[in-house]
Amino acid sequence: MNDxxxxxxxxxxxxxxxxxxxxxxxxxxxxxxxxxxxxxxxxGVIVIxxxxxxxxxxxxxxxxxxxxxxxPSGEHHPLRPLSKGEEGRFxxxxxxxxxxxxxxxxxxxxxxxxxxxxxxxxxxxxxGVTMGAVAGYNNGNWIDExxxxxxxxxxxxxxLVLAIALLGAFGIGKMKIGPITISNMIKxxxxxxxxxxxxxxxxxxxxxxxxxxxxxxxxxxxxxxSSGRVLVNEIFVxxxxxxxxxxxxxxxxxxxxxxxxxFLGLGLQPPIPSLGIMLNESRDFLFxxxxxxxxxxxxxxxxxxxxxxxxxxxxxxxxxxxxxxxxGHK
Amino acid sequence: xxxxxxKRLILAxxxxxxxxxxxxxxxxxxxxxxxxxxxxxxxxxxxxxxLRSQLGLDLPLHQQYIRWITKAVHGNxxxxxxxxxxxxxxxxxxxxYATTLELAFLSMIIALIIAIPTGIISALQQxxxxxxxxxxxxxxGVSIPNFFLGIILILLIGVIWLKPWGAGGxxxxxxxxxxxxxxxxxxxxxxxxxxxxxxxxxxxxAMLNTINQDYVRTARAMGIGWWSILRKDIIKNxxxxxxxxxxxxxxxLLGGSIVTETVFRLPGIGALVITGVFRRDFPVIQGVVLxxxxxxxxxxxxxxxxxSFLDPRIRAGGSNE
Amino acid sequence: xxxxLLLDVxxxxxxFYTEEGVVRAVDGNSFDLYTAxxxxxxxxxxxxxxxxMLSVMGLIENPGRIESGTILYKNEDLLKKSDKEMRKLxxxxxxxxxxxxxxxxxxxxxxxxxxxxxMKFHTNLSQKERRKRTVEILDSVGIPExxxxxKNYPHEFSGGMRQRALIAMAISCxxxxxxxxxxxxxxxxxxxxxxxxxxxxxxxxxxxxxxxITHDLAVVANSCKRVAIMYAGRIVEKSDIYDLYDNPxxxxxxxxxxxxxxxxxxxxxxxxxxxxxxxxxxxxxxGCNFNPRCKYAEDKCFIDDPELExxxxxxxxxxxxxxxxx
Numbered sequence: 001m002n003d004x005x006x007x008x009x010x011x012x013x014x015x016x017x018x019x020x021x022x023x024x025x026x027x028x029x030x031x032x033x034x035x036x037x038x039x040x041x042x043x044g045v046i047v048i049x050x051x052x053x054x055x056x057x058x059x060x061x062x063x064x065x066x067x068x069x070x071x072p073s074g075e076h077h078p079l080r081p082l083s084k085g086e087e088g089r090f091x092x093x094x095x096x097x098x099x100x101x102x103x104x105x106x107x108x109x110x111x112x113x114x115x116x117x118x119x120x121x122x123x124x125x126x127x128g129v130t131m132g133a134v135a136g137y138n139n140g141n142w143i144d145e146x147x148x149x150x151x152x153x154x155x156x157x158x159x160l161v162l163a164i165a166l167l168g169a170f171g172i173g174k175m176k177i178g179p180i181t182i183s184n185m186i187k188x189x190x191x192x193x194x195x196x197x198x199x200x201x202x203x204x205x206x207x208x209x210x211x212x213x214x215x216x217x218x219x220x221x222x223x224x225x226s227s228g229r230v231l232v233n234e235i236f237v238x239x240x241x242x243x244x245x246x247x248x249x250x251x252x253x254x255x256x257x258x259x260x261x262x263f264l265g266l267g268l269q270p271p272i273p274s275l276g277i278m279l280n281e282s283r284d285f286l287f288x289x290x291x292x293x294x295x296x297x298x299x300x301x302x303x304x305x306x307x308x309x310x311x312x313x314x315x316x317x318x319x320x321x322x323x324x325x326x327x328g329h330k
Numbered sequence: 331x332x333x334x335x336x337k338r339l340i341l342a343x344x345x346x347x348x349x350x351x352x353x354x355x356x357x358x359x360x361x362x363x364x365x366x367x368x369x370x371x372x373x374x375x376x377x378x379x380x381l382r383s384q385l386g387l388d389l390p391l392h393q394q395y396i397r398w399i400t401k402a403v404h405g406n407x408x409x410x411x412x413x414x415x416x417x418x419x420x421x422x423x424x425x426x427y428a429t430t431l432e433l434a435f436l437s438m439i440i441a442l443i444i445a446i447p448t449g450i451i452s453a454l455q456q457x458x459x460x461x462x463x464x465x466x467x468x469x470x471g472v473s474i475p476n477f478f479l480g481i482i483l484i485l486l487i488g489v490i491w492l493k494p495w496g497a498g499g500x501x502x503x504x505x506x507x508x509x510x511x512x513x514x515x516x517x518x519x520x521x522x523x524x525x526x527x528x529x530x531x532x533x534x535x536a537m538l539n540t541i542n543q544d545y546v547r548t549a550r551a552m553g554i555g556w557w558s559i560l561r562k563d564i565i566k567n568x569x570x571x572x573x574x575x576x577x578x579x580x581x582x583l584l585g586g587s588i589v590t591e592t593v594f595r596l597p598g599i600g601a602l603v604i605t606g607v608f609r610r611d612f613p614v615i616q617g618v619v620l621x622x623x624x625x626x627x628x629x630x631x632x633x634x635x636x637x638s639f640l641d642p643r644i645r646a647g648g649s650n651e
Numbered sequence: 652x653x654x655x656l657l658l659d660v661x662x663x664x665x666x667f668y669t670e671e672g673v674v675r676a677v678d679g680n681s682f683d684l685y686t687a688x689x690x691x692x693x694x695x696x697x698x699x700x701x702x703x704m705l706s707v708m709g710l711i712e713n714p715g716r717i718e719s720g721t722i723l724y725k726n727e728d729l730l731k732k733s734d735k736e737m738r739k740l741x742x743x744x745x746x747x748x749x750x751x752x753x754x755x756x757x758x759x760x761x762x763x764x765x766x767x768x769x770m771k772f773h774t775n776l777s778q779k780e781r782r783k784r785t786v787e788i789l790d791s792v793g794i795p796e797x798x799x800x801x802k803n804y805p806h807e808f809s810g811g812m813r814q815r816a817l818i819a820m821a822i823s824c825x826x827x828x829x830x831x832x833x834x835x836x837x838x839x840x841x842x843x844x845x846x847x848x849x850x851x852x853x854x855x856x857x858x859x860x861x862x863x864i865t866h867d868l869a870v871v872a873n874s875c876k877r878v879a880i881m882y883a884g885r886i887v888e889k890s891d892i893y894d895l896y897d898n899p900x901x902x903x904x905x906x907x908x909x910x911x912x913x914x915x916x917x918x919x920x921x922x923x924x925x926x927x928x929x930x931x932x933x934x935x936x937x938g939c940n941f942n943p944r945c946k947y948a949e950d951k952c953f954i955d956d957p958e959l960e961x962x963x964x965x966x967x968x969x970x971x972x973x974x975x976x977x
Contacts, residue, residue, distance in 0.1 A: 039469075149344075149348060150348065150352075152345075153345055153348050153349050153352065154352070156345065156349070156581070156623070156626060156627075157349070157581070157619075157622075157623065157626075158581030158582065158584055158585035158622065158626070159581075159585065160585035160586075160588060160589070161581070161584065161585055161588070161603075161619060161622050162619075164588070164603055164604070164607060164615075164619075165353065165356055165615060165619045166356070167607055168356070168357075168603075168606060168607040168610075168612070168615040169356045169357060169615075171610065172607065172608065252473070256475055259475055260475060260477065260589050263475075263477045263589065263592070264588070264589065264592055264604055265604070265608070266604065266607055276477075279477060279478060279481060280592075282481065283481065283484075283593070286481065286484055286485055291485050294478075294481045294482075294485070295482075295485075298474075298475075298478035298481065298482070301475055301478060302470075302473050302474045302475065302478060303473075305473040305474075305475070306469065306470060306473035309469060309472060309473050310469065313469075543754065544749060544751060544754040544755040545754065545755055545756055545757040545758070547710070547749065547755070548749055548755045548756065548757075548817070548820075549757070550710055550741070551708055551710060551741055551742065551746075551747040551749070551821075552741065552742035552746070552768075552769045552772075552820060552821070553738050553739060553740065553741035553742030553743055553769070553772055553773060554742070554768060554769065554772055555738070555772055558768065558772070562757065562760060562768070563757050563760075566759055566760075567757070567758065567759055570759070640759065641758070641759060642758070642759060642804040642806070643758060643804070643806050
């Protein structure tokens with residue numbers, strides 16, 4: 001579930017068309033529009049709730065997520081059903097195949113999911129914004145052409161397929177390049193970042209081109225500012241808001257990609273608590289009726305993604321000037 | 331029309347070229363070089379050298395590329411090194427694609443059957459109950475990862491309702507279409523319903539956009555019947571952008587089928603490429619990725635053609651972007 | 652030809668209930684139309700001209716509503732007709748041609764097909780007869796090689812030809828009334844003249860009553876006998892076109908007339924335009940709607956709302972100070 005080109009396209013155009021940050025009071029106007037949309041408010045609440053769970057996972061988890069509790073007395077398997085209490089312990093969502101507390105693993109799973117998604121977006125921003133800015137500033141010449149060609153082609157790869165191909169090259173688990181060891185987590189962040197950076201590059205290039213056409217850039221150039229200065233001072237400041245909006249809109253798909261990779265066994269590796277891995281493991285226990293093993297982490301992932309989708313829709317709607325109500329008079 | 335097809339084909343070539351370079355360079359990204367990675371810790375220098383020359387890795391990079399791409403154009407994607415040692419990758423791909431394409435095709439049909447009518451109804455009932463319900467369901471549908479949806483389906487249908495379906499296995503096409511369809515159906519529903527949420531949202535917004543077009547007002551002002559306006563003015567024009575989206579998101583179906591195949595343990599290209607990644611079978615990885623890109627480009631081409639059939643402006647104009 | 656009353660609109664009120672407030676798009680307007688004449692309705696964009704006509708056609712949609720008034724077409728009240736009756740009437744009895752000819756035609760449907768479809772819904776002609784009639788109509792509106800052109804798509808037509816095709820569509824069932832909404836705005840002057848010539852011919856041949864909506868008084872001068880000037884949802888002046896030119900009564904009409912280029916003046920003198928903008932139809936000013944832009948406005952204009960009052964021989968004006976200003 002990683003490619004939603006149609007959604008992205010719309011987001012890109014609407015975000016680039018905004019020219020955010022140029023009008024005073026835009027933030028207020030945005031808030032006014034945003035809070036009218038109840039669904040996006042719900043999205044915001046969901047996202048904040050899960051953010052709190054992720055941040056405070058070590059505090060709110062009843063057990064250590066990797067601690068294995070052996071099979072309860074009289075049982076052969078450490079898998080425990082829902083709300084199972086024994087000898088002073090209580091497992092609200094039961095335990096997994098190794099006797100680890102599912103609730104705690106789910107909380108920590110949210111934490112790793114957020115770490116991964118936020119990290120990936122940050123790296124993707126770094127790569128994409130640089131590419132887009134360079135391309136936009138070189139508008140039309142061969143540098144621009146080359147960058148954008150590569151960007152177009154990378155976007156034409158299905159994201160998950162590109163990520164799998166990159167993981168094929170890098171290998172699974174931690175990676176050694178000469179003396180440097182890159183942890184698995186960082187490696188996955190880089191892989192996801194590479195697959196999403198072209199989208200940021202496109203947005204950034206669009207915004208830069210738009211900004212370059214603005215009078216204040218010409219004014220700065222005429223006043224004798226160097227190209228680099230113009231790029232940083234005048235353009236960059238004005239491109240931050242649309243890029244941030246784009247980044248938040250892409251959180252949902254990034255989370256989906258990282259969860260999918262973990263589910264496929266290519267992403268995070270056990271024993272790290274990961275919602276994707278939990279779902280993968282649960283498949284072996286569906287036929288003995290251990291539905292909660294799959295359903296609990298699945299609901300967590302789905303709700304987080306739903307939250308970001310709602311938030312994203314709300315953000316886009318309240319920022320899109322085209323949404324201004326059409327009045328029937330002429 | 332023929333000229334148009336040719337034009338589109340030629341335009342697709344540079345894309346294919348650059349994509350093939352990216353894919354080719356991928357294996358050279360492997361830290362320490364692909365051969366060392368494939369052989370693992372046991373590295374007899376003479377074995378390394380042998381494998382290197384066998385795979386042509388001792389040649390300069392550009393020669394390697396030319397060798398690889400020339401063979402690829404002739405349908406030779408190399409030999410699998412770890413998964414099925416010695417088997418041609420092309421042969422593996424053909425075996426596996428039968429499953430994947432069947433899954434993708436079935437999913438597409440299921441998705442369209444759900445999405446197009448729902449999108450139309452939702453748009454016509456804009457901001458009424460039916461619209462709210464289908465939008466919320468679609469939003470939830472977009473948000474549930476399809477591997478989770480697959481697991482839910484297995485739980486609901488496979489475990490509780492229809493145990494004999496046994497969602498776990500796969501029957502090759504040769505063992506009876508009916509049985510095969512039945513087993514493919516569950517994965518196709520999982521992938522198709524997830525995809526339908528995306529298409530439905532697109533269809534809805536395309537419909538809403540078309541409903542407000544001036545030519546719809548013209549048709550109404552001419553006293554044309556509601557059904558004719560819906561069919562010839564609204565739906566026909568709304569389908570144009572939707573067809574593009576369906577084409578662009580063919581990659582979604584291929585990516586999604588990788589995940590869905592894993593959920594349902596189907597032996598498609600998804601399973602192949604994942605095993606390839608685990609066992610560092612670079613020719614297989616390259617072959618799968620290249621074939622997906624080629625299929626995508628072919629789908630985009632056929633969408634373009636279909637598009638020109640739908641939209642007379644393109645038919646005349648030639649190129650569209 | 653006998654002059655017969657075709658359309659009699661009385662005290663029409665149309666409003667749109669939006670989230671931002673109530674839009675008073677048409678606010679108590681009355682006008683009529685006889686056979687074989689052209690009535691002009693003039694006003695800036697946003698003054699409610701198009702909504703007035705859409706009300707007549709029964710094409711007002713949510714959140715819009717016709718609040719009150721009567722629309723008599725051949726002595727039948729259109730507001731009392733069912734949706735189905737109205738649909739049969741549209742295109743058959745009353746035809747309407749819209750402003751932007753490119754966006755007003757279905758891009759994926761041949762011109763001939765679109766015209767033929769109108770007849771399919773209003774006549775009993777067979778497909779073959781309709782096709783034959785389509786070619787005849789295209790020919791009659793002056794499209795060369797009509798047989799071949801009928802198979803073209805809108806984008807293959809020039810702007811003027813598309814406008815002719817739209818007119819062909821609107822007159823394909825010989826309506827009694829033809830409403831033209833800014834039919835020539837996007838066209839150049841020669842084509843504009845040809846289109847009006849075409850309309851004149853149709854009027855003479857079939858006794859059609861025509862309503863011409865425009866923002867351009869000069870356009871009206873060439874083709875209408877009677878005009879109504881609209882401002883912010885209201886008709887502010889109704890007059891014979893010659894009287895209007897000789898002696899505009901309403902300050903707004905004066906402003907409009909001043910902004911028409913005078914052929915006699917030499918060189919490029921800057922045209923005086925009316926300062927300000929059409930008011931927001933949600934928040935209309937107290938008193939006269941025109942008071943923010945009126946150079947004659949005095950205290951009473953900000954308190955009392957002027958009614959459209961008959962002055963002399965068919966001239967009416969809605970201005971409190973009409974007798975005081977010269």
